[in-house]
Amino acid sequence: MEFNLNFGWSGSIGEVILGATNTDGGTRKRSYHIGGSSNLPFIDQKEFSESPLIAFEICDNVQYWSPIAKSACGDVINDVKDWAKTAETSYDADLVRLHLTSTRERGLRDVSFVKKVVENVLSATGLPLIIEGSNEPSIDSEVFQQCGEAGQGERLLLGTAEANRYRSIAAAALAYNHSVIAQSPIDINLAKQLNILLREIDVPHDRIVIDPYTGALGYGFEYSYSAMERIRFSGLKGDADLTMPMICSPIDTLNIKEVREADIQNQNTIAVMWEFYTGIAAAVAGAEIICIRHPKTVELLKKAFVALKTKNIYQG
Amino acid sequence: MALKALDIYKLLPKKNCKECGDPTCLTFAMKLAGGKGDIDLCPYLDENAKTVLGATTRPPIRLVKLGVGERSISVGEEFVFYRHEKTFYHQPGIFFSVSDNDTIDQIKKVTTIVRDETLTRVGVDLHFSGLAIRNESGSADPFARVISAIEEIADLPLILISDNPNALNNALVHCGTYRPLIYAADSENYKVLCEISKKHGCPLVVKASGLEKLAQLTKMCTKEGVTDLLIDPHPQTLGDFITASSTIRQLAITRMAPDLGYPVFYDASKTGQQDAAIALGIVKYASVIITDPFSTASTKAALTLRQNIYTDPQKPIQMNPGLYRIGSPNKDAPVLLTVNFSLTFFTLEGYLESTRIPCFMLIVDTEGLSVLTSVAAGKLNETLVRDSIKKFEVENEINHRKLIIPGYAAPLSGRIEEATGWKVLVGPRDAAEIGEFLIQEWKK
Amino acid sequence: MIDVNQAAKLGQEILNKQMSSLSKPFVYEDTAYHMPVSYALTGIVVHDPETAKHAYKLTNSNPIIATESLIAHSIATKGREASPYTGFIADTVIRKLGYSLVDGSILGLALVVGSPKSKDAAAAICRELQEKYMLTFLAGEVISALSNVGVKVGLEYRLIPLGATPKYGVHFVDIIARVAMMFGGVTPGDSHRLLTYATERAKAIVIVFPGLTPEEIASTDAMRVLGFPIFSINGYEGGEWIPVSPENAVRMGMEKKGIRVTVTAIPIPMGCSPAFEGKSIRKEEMYVEFGGGRSPAFELLQMKPQNEVTNGEVIVIGPEIDKMKEGSAQPLGLIIHVAGSMMKKDYEPVLERRIHNFVNYGEGSWHVAQRDLIWVRISKEAVAKGVKVEHIGKLLASKFRMDFPQLLDAVSVTLITDKEQVLIEKQKAETVYGERDARIRGMRDSDVDIYYSCTLCQTFAPNHVCVITPERPALCGAISWLDGKIAYEISPAGANQPIQKGQIINSQNGEFDGVNRFVKKASHGEIERCSLYSIMEFPMTCCGCFECIALMLPEVNGIMIVNREFKGVTPSGMTFSTLAGTIGGGAQTPGFAGISKNYILSDRFLQGEGGIERLVWMPAQLKEELRKRLEKKLLEKGIPNLFDKIADETKAVTIEELTKYLESTKHPALTMKPLV
Structure with a gap:
């Protein structure tokens, strides 16, 4: 008897391209094709399929950024260009995810600086970028227009579209040829609905990355884990509105009590372990992009993903 | 495919004799269908029915008990590939490994950690499971000495790792009655190890590279009379493990390969990436994980992940109802009411802490339902709020009589005011807006 | 030219x-x-x-x-x-x-x-x-x-x-x-x-x-x-x-071109938000009230052709609030006209029910009940801020447009406070209510080709698919066929989708090839067949929200029902919660089905098993709740004495007691075709 794993999948995950090199009209040093799998994560027999990518998160106003992440990164946090560059050269991240936290300022009206920030980060790193725009509906239109325009030709991944707030991001993606992160609150059906809404305003499926919303480990992570498994399962079963790659963005990880209140000598390691355990579990559940804020986690996850892709005895 | 209750019922004697302990044959059939019944409890089953039911109602993965007493654990008896399909029932045991080359002091230190270290999360105490002792000395005496040293100070499940039958026999003189797990039988030594296992009534790990070989080996061991087995597919890489364990789980639960229907054993300490292997083992079907003793940081993350993944998705984790303090609230501090669904609690708690406004959280018992569902189901109602205010003596803690309720509970505001005599302020629907709300509304 | x-x-x-x-x-x-x-x-x-x-x-x-x-x-x-x-x-x-x-x-x-x-x-x-x-x-x-x-x-x-x-x-x-x-x-x-x-x-x-x-x-x-x-x-x-x-x-x-400017603010001198929904207005806080048995009042929402509805128009016929005595009860006729190219007559009652929520959203307005039973109050505080009867109309006109932007192009509201006029219009409204009731009551599963699905519960019951038909509301009791239809029209990507019922496979059990196809897809391939009117063969899956569970009792060849509120052990040997734990989660369990209370009164209830004659037990409280309607139904069917033959916990707790009771009352189930 042959003991092989056969789920009878009928679908496969679509590919999304992140970043454009000069052959594609951009200036990135490399680009990625994420997705494309036709089996469960790491069970895939395709040798060439990408490991999950690690997106290092930076921001342009560190006021509310986790103090742990800030001290782990050091002085570079004071200049978003240095930070982006360090993420590439020293932390060895695959992607840089820029949070435009300066747009969170209360009552902000003039957002013309956004374009410059994005251009600066683009010039500082050759990695493909994820840009997280505003949190405030009244400035969305302007902020995303600026992001989109500044990154024209670079195939950015823009975040974050939600069911009641997706038009500006979609418009920026369509106008300037970028992709979007579509976030729904830990619910497969809502994820699907948002993808349909995006499709209805002509955002093609190969420009969508699903963010099922990741609760921090110990704070609802299990819901996110199952949401990811279900989305991946439905995609592989052939539900075309759920065949997009996923991003895991556990933004609260470094702010939870266990990490925030850890004693000082352990705090760094706890922060890294919390990100690391979350990252492994999310990757196994189907996330193609894992967002990270502590530099030390990057290397550990990369090493683990290599080992996960290596098969000596069991080929699946 | 598992039989449905109705199909099972048709095979039962339909006497409603109650001798199985259930009031009706239908109840018994429902239990069997859920994999929670034991056909041997029915005294009137004919042989044919027994064979049919035996093959289909027995849990697809055998339940194996390790250790005895309070800290004993059971692993296996799983039914699903994805936790969302039902739940994962038996969380993996995490065992710290020691060597019989270590000093007795070192070993006692590790033993104490495993015995005492407790992480309390959402009202549950989380522990490591036990110790795995490696017979690295190669001889019997040090092995036995270490084991008796452990037994002196702790009643923990043990794993005896040795390929020396003498060493195992010797050690089992000390601990054989406590159901330690023996590691490991292979195609060479399985007869001897089965003998030892049978003699002491201890569960046994079988190991082989390749699932066909593993299945053959479990078959041979059951022929020898040992059925409390665990299986070690002996992965060389993390990729090997995820592939092997996923395949085992899928073939076992679909009953395609009953000979693989045993809990999976995983030695994470030999992977060079222990944390990655532990995380992977937890999410991907390991039932026993061996690790080198590890740091506080890994401990917390590993135990938390294990708790998360083994939470029943259909039964939300519940907080203990009560009055919780954020910061050091004084008698004028706001009181915020919410439900005891853990996710709601933690989310609100997080946002409240970041506002830095000291306050009280009044957590009422909605049986773990979220605000929206508990309002819809009538679980969150004015009587519950009134009784909770009384029970937790909220009125002794504060001078005012104002209660902030979740935005989705707005339809209840009038009734709560009437039942409690308090003034009700309706808070935002989204916890993220609570800071803004407190600044705008409470300060008024 | x-x-x-x-x-x-x-x-x-x-x-x-x-x-x-x-x-x-x-x-x-x-x-x-x-x-x-x-x-x-x-x-x-x-x-x-x-x-x-x-x-x-x-x-x-x-x-x-x-x-x-x-x-x-x-x-x-x-x-x-x-x-x-x-x-x-x-x-x-x-x-x-x-x-x-x-x-x-x-x-x-x-x-x-x-x-x-x-x-x-x-x-x-x-x-x-x-x-x-x-x-x-x-x-x-x-x-x-x-x-x-x-x-x-x-x-x-x-x-x-x-x-x-x-x-x-x-x-x-x-x-x-x-x-x-x-x-x-x-x-x-x-x-x-x-x-x-x-x-x-x-x-x-x-x-x-x-x-x-x-x-x-x-x-x-x-x-x-x-x-x-x-x-x-x-x-x-x-x-x-x-x-x-x-x-x-x-x-x-x-x-x-169907271009609509969305309404965001409501120009009235009081707050309007779901946060105020639960605020009641006590007698001493009330400035004026309408209806509630104290004065004639009614509400009616009807669709009209586009050119007959001026969007946003609010007309008050009769005295305004400043002419009303503080603390008095006044007559009120609340008539809403809506227009929209997608609007259908069937939606009227569903939209009309929203009047209740919307009026309650007002910081100083309060509403209970429906149709000609409504009871509305406006608070002193609101009147002091300048709120008038007219503003209730403005609130409604705006909220309807805000909440149903796709469906409604125009909404106008007429508020009548003149007693004579109210009485005249109320009579007309009552005719409309009567027609509506007749239409819904008369609607049969066989009258329509499209049923509706509900997959809201897939959050926790991943493969559950509810199939909702005119004669078979969702098992939670909360969504009727009309609700499903309107939900789909309003949100075509939502959890309620149309199901082409297709060809009949088994008319007695209510099995249709279109339904099967849909269920298979929506259950991610898990469920192959679904019979709508049978609990024995391929019954519908259960999420966990069912109002009641119907299950076979093979010993008495009948079917019992237990509702969520009943905490005791039933003759099956199991409590509601034990049963719910076993059959919920999206599984298909022959012999067991989650159902709504209203479905018990449907002609399609237990059709696959031979009809309501199979019903042998239900909790006394549920029986009492349904008494009037159930007795009427049984009378129509010519089996009026079945009501007393259906046991409850006062008659039988165990299966043995139930068997005795049924035998003593000569319950028809005992002699029907064997269930198992």
Whole structure:
């Protein structure tokens, strides 16, 4: 008897391209094709399929950024260009995810600086970028227009579209040829609905990355884990509105009590372990992009993903 | 495919004799269908029915008990590939490994950690499971000495790792009655190890590279009379493990390969990436994980992940109802009411802490339902709020009589005011807006 | 008066001539789309007389294609028009404009061409377009007319001056063609997709003043094929242009294309939010009340043809609040008229139920019950802030539009406080209620081809699919077939989807091939078959929200029901919660089904098992709750004495006691076809 794993999948995950090199009209040093799998994560027999990518998160106003992440990164946090560059050269991240936290300022009206920030980060790193725009509906239109325009030709991944707030991001993606992160609150059906809404305003499926919303480990992570498994399962079963790659963005990880209140000598390691355990579990559940804020986690996850892709005895 | 209750019922004697302990044959059939019944409890089953039911109602993965007493654990008896399909029932045991080359002091230190270290999360105490002792000395005496040293100070499940039958026999003189797990039988030594296992009534790990070989080996061991087995597919890489364990789980639960229907054993300490292997083992079907003793940081993350993944998705984790303090609230501090669904609690708690406004959280018992569902189901109602205010003596803690309720509970505001005599302020629907709300509304 | 058809024909001939006299190569600058309309429609890169003629021929001499090339050709020979005219607009600008369109900050596009007779009328139209978030393009003398009366033009004012003569209006089309290619995924040459995009997505209208040449009429008229309605103000007749008066042009245009300005604020002197929903108004806080048995009152929502409903109109017939004595009970008739192209008569009762929520959203208004049983109060505090009866109407008119923007184009509210009038209208309303009841009561599963699904519970029951039919509400009891239907119409991507029931496989059990197909897909392949009226064979899956569980009791050959509220052990040996734990989670469990209370009263209940005669046990409280309706149903069926034969926990707790009871009452189930 042959003991092989056969789920009878009928679908496969679509590919999304992140970043454009000069052959594609951009200036990135490399680009990625994420997705494309036709089996469960790491069970895939395709040798060439990408490991999950690690997106290092930076921001342009560190006021509310986790103090742990800030001290782990050091002085570079004071200049978003240095930070982006360090993420590439020293932390060895695959992607840089820029949070435009300066747009969170209360009552902000003039957002013309956004374009410059994005251009600066683009010039500082050759990695493909994820840009997280505003949190405030009244400035969305302007902020995303600026992001989109500044990154024209670079195939950015823009975040974050939600069911009641997706038009500006979609418009920026369509106008300037970028992709979007579509976030729904830990619910497969809502994820699907948002993808349909995006499709209805002509955002093609190969420009969508699903963010099922990741609760921090110990704070609802299990819901996110199952949401990811279900989305991946439905995609592989052939539900075309759920065949997009996923991003895991556990933004609260470094702010939870266990990490925030850890004693000082352990705090760094706890922060890294919390990100690391979350990252492994999310990757196994189907996330193609894992967002990270502590530099030390990057290397550990990369090493683990290599080992996960290596098969000596069991080929699946 | 598992039989449905109705199909099972048709095979039962339909006497409603109650001798199985259930009031009706239908109840018994429902239990069997859920994999929670034991056909041997029915005294009137004919042989044919027994064979049919035996093959289909027995849990697809055998339940194996390790250790005895309070800290004993059971692993296996799983039914699903994805936790969302039902739940994962038996969380993996995490065992710290020691060597019989270590000093007795070192070993006692590790033993104490495993015995005492407790992480309390959402009202549950989380522990490591036990110790795995490696017979690295190669001889019997040090092995036995270490084991008796452990037994002196702790009643923990043990794993005896040795390929020396003498060493195992010797050690089992000390601990054989406590159901330690023996590691490991292979195609060479399985007869001897089965003998030892049978003699002491201890569960046994079988190991082989390749699932066909593993299945053959479990078959041979059951022929020898040992059925409390665990299986070690002996992965060389993390990729090997995820592939092997996923395949085992899928073939076992679909009953395609009953000979693989045993809990999976995983030695994470030999992977060079222990944390990655532990995380992977937890999410991907390991039932026993061996690790080198590890740091506080890994401990917390590993135990938390294990708790998360083994939470029943259909039964939300519940907080203990009560009055919780954020910061050091004084008698004028706001009181915020919410439900005891853990996710709601933690989310609100997080946002409240970041506002830095000291306050009280009044957590009422909605049986773990979220605000929206508990309002819809009538679980969150004015009587519950009134009784909770009384029970937790909220009125002794504060001078005012104002209660902030979740935005989705707005339809209840009038009734709560009437039942409690308090003034009700309706808070935002989204916890993220609570800071803004407190600044705008409470300060008024 | 110019006859549009004749002029267009003449214009076509002139354009043919002009096309044949093209002499040199030409381009538009700053674009990657060449002659954009030609490129989008034919895929041909037009850049000289040859290619231009080729494209013209391929499009059956489309005047827009001709004009597009002719303008470019004229630039090549004579140069561009001077400022303030934009002429051809560069791709980079289009990208920004398209962005605003997708983004929703612009609701639609308008082209205004020609020479207006009245400058002020033209100015009014343009201002209205600005206010309604329309991006407006201008061509011809209308531009100077606007400048003369002080209306500023330019991109920043959303009024774009394309050119001095109406022919430049053709740029309007090249802009839309480029937006379609940039944002709509339209590939050059795919004329079908371009037309679909222009018709369905572009939301564009054209307003024409007098003074167009025959060529200009021809190319403007050609825009109709793109789905742009053309409104003419003075001077034109014939053809398919719609003559309008200046004051109606914008409103009609927007209605025609379904462009809606969303309502965000409600202009009333009290707060309006779901947060106030639970606030009751006690007697001592109340200024005035209506209904509640103290005075005649009713509410009624009905649909009317579009032209009979003036959106936002609120009329009060009878005394206003300042004429009402504090603490008194007053008569009230609350009549809402709605219109919308997607609105259906069936939705009326569903929408009418929302009146309750909406009135309660008001900070000082309160509402209970429905139809002619309503009871409404307005608080002293609200009246002190200036709230009047009229404001309840405003609140309702706004909330209905806000919550159902797709469904409702217009909502008007009439509030009657005159007693005589209330009594007259109430009587009419009661007739409507009666008709509605009869219609819903009369609706059979066999009357419709489409059922509705509900997969809301897939969050925790991953493979559960509820199938909702007119005679079989969702198992949670909360969603009827009509609710499912309206939910789908309002949110087509939502959790309620239509199910084509398809061919009958088994009429007794209610098995349909269409339902099976749907269930299989929606359950991710887990559930192959689903019979709607049987609990023994392929019953519907159960999530966990069921009001009741129906299950077989093989010992007595019958079926029992237990509702969620009943905490005791049932004759099955199990409690509700044990049963719920075993059958929930999205599984299909033959012999067991989650059902709603109302389904017990349906003619389809237990049809597969031989009907309600199978029912042997239910908790006393449930029996009491259903008594009246169940007795009536049983009487209709000619088995009135079955009611007492159905046991409850006061008659039988164990299966043995139940068997005895049923035997003693000669329950029909005992002698029916064996269940197992």
